[in-house]
Amino acid sequence: QSYCHRLQHDMYFLTSTSRLNEQVVDKIILQLNRVYPQILTNEEAEKFRNPKASLHTRLSDLLKHLQKKGDRHCQEFYRALQINAEQLFNDLPSRKILKTPDPTEIDTDKEQYMLNDRGPVFFLACFSVAAGLALFWYCCNSETQVIGRARRILGFSPIIIGRHVRNICMLYLEDMSRN
8 A cells, every 4th residue: 555545544533633733743744844855845834834724724734735745755744653643653544454464364462362351360269279179189089198287287377268267177187087
């Protein structure tokens, strides 16, 4: 896609309200006036920086003027936009089309979000279930003698688990040791 076609595609997005403010537009115009080769003459720059006209009108006229001048002028506008308003440059509709030209390609940002959307509570719940099952399997295995060890571990755990839960676990372990 040529830069003129991209600019035509992005024109509505750029001219909509509160996308670009006066200062950013003035910086872009000044940059287009001062770069080599000079994109805007001094008279054109003054015309597009005229504070009597509304920002929307000035910006629309500037974009139409650049499209008439050719692809190189539109390319320099995109360069000035990237330098002076990088976030807006990255949000342009034509940039989004250029970023994902292949519909079968995996969007890594979306994939990363999909993998991490559960949060820490989900991780802690899964880890607790896995640790509980491991402890249950280890304690119920008849080949190992874990009663004494488990009693020592549970005896030193009033900080980790509540007193009532610890007492229930201790009673269960004593019953198992008797059987």
